[in-house]
Amino acid sequence: MIRLDDVTLSYKGRSGEVTALRNTSIDVKRGEFAAVVGPSGCGKSTLMKLVTGLIRPTSGTVSVEGQIVTGPVKVAGMAFQNANMLPWRTVLDNVMLPLEIVQPHRSRFRAEKAAYRTRALDLLGVVGLRDFADRFPWEMSGGMQQRASLCRSLIHEPALLMLDEPFAALDAFTREELWAVLRDLWQRLGFTVVLVTHDLREAAFLADTIHVMSARPGRIVESRSVDFPRPRPLEVCYEPAFTDLVHQLRGKIAEVRQA
Structure with missing residues (x-):
């Protein structure tokens, strides 16, 4: 699904030239749940922008679904640390926003609005928000947003979902609750993450494979398979075994920070 081949970005x-990534290679299979971890400033978010075509590499190649990425990737949905809901639109209208923008949905949005509305309500139902569809974002908690x-990132049924620290601003209990929501959505819909x-x-908890990045300039220094059976409670x-894996990852990141 995704391949970065010897990618460098400067x-x-x-104060001069900055190299964010150097000789970075990574492969993510179709339907796989991959996580990228590493020290602050190592280029994790830069890697995400490269995959989605928001920026282009200085050297090396980025490909999605076998095609070299030369511009914004249409098959990707994205979610970030801040929900970035439009305050003047209801929850339902916020969720439906990509359908008004992304082809081929954009060209048939008016004619098929009722069907799209049903799809959005069904998706909100999966995450427990169907009864809040007509609320405004400012009427809901951060976790609900x-x-x-x-x-919203999944409404247009993207083949690829890119998540940049989506739960970092939430309290520990809400964060774990949303891990389970994301786990269930992924297992139900089968997209690549x-x-x-x-x-x-x-x-x-979430990933099939965890890729560890070095300090800047970032590169993948280790890829670990996560073998806990699914569905994971x-x-x-x-x-x-879970605690051991987390400690090993923490030790690796401490090591690369000092390198």
């Missing part, structure tokens, strides 16, 4: 900073943001996160427990987070 740009001009205030983030649920709606996930629905790349999750950028600082939370090693989050990565270990939250209780797995308290098992010794």
